[in-house]
Amino acid sequence: MKIFSRIYTALIMVFLYAPIAVMIVFSFNSARSTSIFGGFSLKWYGELLNDSSTIEALKNTLILAVASAVIATVLGTLSAVGIFQMKRKFVRASIMTATNIPMMNPDIVTGISLMLLFVFVGRLVGAEDVLGFGTMLIAHVTFNLPYVILSVLPKLRQTDPHLSEAARDLGCTPLQSFFKVVFPSIASGVFTGMIMAFTLSLDDFVISYFTTGPDFQTLPIKIFSMTKRRVTPDMYALSTLIFLSVLVLLILINVAQARSDKKKEAAKI
Numbered sequence: 001m002k003i004f005s006r007i008y009t010a011l012i013m014v015f016l017y018a019p020i021a022v023m024i025v026f027s028f029n030s031a032r033s034t035s036i037f038g039g040f041s042l043k044w045y046g047e048l049l050n051d052s053s054t055i056e057a058l059k060n061t062l063i064l065a066v067a068s069a070v071i072a073t074v075l076g077t078l079s080a081v082g083i084f085q086m087k088r089k090f091v092r093a094s095i096m097t098a099t100n101i102p103m104m105n106p107d108i109v110t111g112i113s114l115m116l117l118f119v120f121v122g123r124l125v126g127a128e129d130v131l132g133f134g135t136m137l138i139a140h141v142t143f144n145l146p147y148v149i150l151s152v153l154p155k156l157r158q159t160d161p162h163l164s165e166a167a168r169d170l171g172c173t174p175l176q177s178f179f180k181v182v183f184p185s186i187a188s189g190v191f192t193g194m195i196m197a198f199t200l201s202l203d204d205f206v207i208s209y210f211t212t213g214p215d216f217q218t219l220p221i222k223i224f225s226m227t228k229r230r231v232t233p234d235m236y237a238l239s240t241l242i243f244l245s246v247l248v249l250l251i252l253i254n255v256a257q258a259r260s261d262k263k264k265e266a267a268k269i
Contacts, residue, residue: 028237048234057222059236061202064218067138069198075141076148076197077190081178083149084156099150102143111210114139117212118211133215139211140204144197152194155186188257195253199246215221 001212027045031038048054079099086092102110115131118138122130159182183190205220212221223235 023236024048024240024243026233027240028184029233032233044233044237047232048237051234054219054222054234054238057217057219058090060216061219062138064140065198065201068137068144068201071137071192072141072144072148072197073194076145076193077152077186079145080149080152080156081182084153099146103146107204107206108210111139111207114207126169129213131211133216135211135213136208136216136218138226139207140201143204143207144200146201148187148190151196152186152189155189156182159185176247177210191253195249200231202242 025037027039028040028042030041030043083092083095083099086095114135116195118135119128122128163181164177167175167181172180201221205224208218209221209224212218219238225230226235227234
């Protein structure tokens with residue numbers, strides 16, 4: 001059985017990562033072909049640096065992802081604390097149900113509904129071309145919030161509530177007790193939620209497609225517009241750089257988490 005389980009695991013890994021491996025290999029292809037490897041070259045990485053429209057789309061994507069992740073993390077952490085401190089179970093369950101709707105709702109439904117809302121509000125205030133960076137930012141914060149809340153709530157449940165009470169008894173204000181006692185214990189959940197929000201915003205296409213305007217284009221939207229003609233090999237180079245950056249980030253997070261767990265275990269001993 002162990003042999004079959006290992007073969008199954010290997011097949012799953014190949015199925016998941018073979019396309020990425022092919023993309024990385026052909027990002028170093030000297031030819032434009034996607035089926036014939038003409039030789040090792042950094043040509044497409046140089047082409048990427050000279051492609052001003054792609055660099056602009058990448059910059060827009062990073063600005064949007066960072067801004068939405070930060071806002072969603074702040075609002076999501078505050079929301080998680082508020083939900084955790086609610087006494088009535090029915091109210092708490094109702095709010096959690098409403099919170100989970102953006103996660104369960106299909107992206108196309110969320111995107112179309114947000115687009116209609118933004119256009120409707122724009123008509124009320126007499127604004128033209130209301131869709132743009134602002135509407136995309138609101139949309140990304142909307143679908144990122146539940147992930148932050150669900151990352152922070154488990155950490156709040158693991159936190160000893162008496163620690164905050166003890167801090168207030170020793171003279172801390174509620175705000176000081178939160179940042180000095182509660183926040184350090186939930187920091188890993190907050191950081192996880194922020195990273196998840198960042199990656200979700202970086203990857204989103206459907207909701208962005210319906211809530212953006214002609215003056216603001218993200219990388220997924222630009223790549224989609226290129227598929228109507230042909231995706232140029234410099235996109236392979238850009239995707240490779242993004243993949244390697246995310247991989248390094250995940251490794252650093254796992255290393256930091258492992259060190260933190262070792263410190264906690266050592267402190268218990």
